Amino acid sequence: MGEIVSEADSVTIMDMEASLEHLSRGTVRHVDALLIVTEPYYRSLETARRTVPLARGLGISNIYAVVNKFRSDEDAKLVTEFCRNNDLDIVARIPFDDDVTKADLIGKSLYDFNKASPVVKEVEHLAVYLRENVPVNGSSASKHLSKPNC
Amino acid sequence: MKIGISGKGGSGKTTISATLARVFARQGLPVLAIDGDPNPNLGMALGLEPATLENTHSIPRSIVERIEDADGKMRMVLKDSVENIAALHGIAAPDGIRLIVGTKVENPGAG
Numbered sequence: 001m002g003e004i005v006s007e008a009d010s011v012t013i014m015d016m017e018a019s020l021e022h023l024s025r026g027t028v029r030h031v032d033a034l035l036i037v038t039e040p041y042y043r044s045l046e047t048a049r050r051t052v053p054l055a056r057g058l059g060i061s062n063i064y065a066v067v068n069k070f071r072s073d074e075d076a077k078l079v080t081e082f083c084r085n086n087d088l089d090i091v092a093r094i095p096f097d098d099d100v101t102k103a104d105l106i107g108k109s110l111y112d113f114n115k116a117s118p119v120v121k122e123v124e125h126l127a128v129y130l131r132e133n134v135p136v137n138g139s140s141a142s143k144h145l146s147k148p149n150c
Numbered sequence: 151m152k153i154g155i156s157g158k159g160g161s162g163k164t165t166i167s168a169t170l171a172r173v174f175a176r177q178g179l180p181v182l183a184i185d186g187d188p189n190p191n192l193g194m195a196l197g198l199e200p201a202t203l204e205n206t207h208s209i210p211r212s213i214v215e216r217i218e219d220a221d222g223k224m225r226m227v228l229k230d231s232v233e234n235i236a237a238l239h240g241i242a243a244p245d246g247i248r249l250i251v252g253t254k255v256e257n258p259g260a261g
Contacts (some may be wrong), residue, residue, distance in 0.1 A: 012153070013167050015155055033153050037161045038157060048157075060154075068161055082192070110169055111197060113220070123170050127177065129213045
């Protein structure tokens, strides 16, 4: 997939299979960044944390956790604490939003169902962060310039 | 920029993948979306109509090759570059996104 990633102005997004198995099989070997989607409870965060060394072993240097279905101040506390205690960069906190389920029930994309959804807003911030912080194919853009949520 | 998105089933990775693809596309970037989940539903999450989805297909078997890894595991690799596959077998999704449904298919990394 070299040609695609060498174009800094194009984006390839791979929705991976659910298990961690793909990491050992090399599917993600050539990505510039790996986003690990996790939910804000301990076991889910712990699974995300354990994925990090596997991904690093494949040579992926930009590994981020995206916390999804964020609901409360308690979630915020848990995530912040987990983040502080572990080597896990959390780059987005996506709130829980009923519109995700509503859109799914009628077979629509969330984006078409409600562009103003807080989920879309947070993903917009994530997109900006990725464009500013992920070096493409060895470009000199420095990484980890900031950890917006930590 | 190539972004892999992983996570347990039910974590919402497909919603986030699709929304991220739409956001990048709306910013004017060419976006290729690859559905690598064995139970593919990225198409719907991207906003494809049900009628269009019915006519979508995975990458044809003819461009997929089975090879054996050093550790003896069989895996699937693509015989062509992702660019060519996107051009030939990609599905047009909203905002100019190209979608490849490549269930259980891997790229050898040759590009």
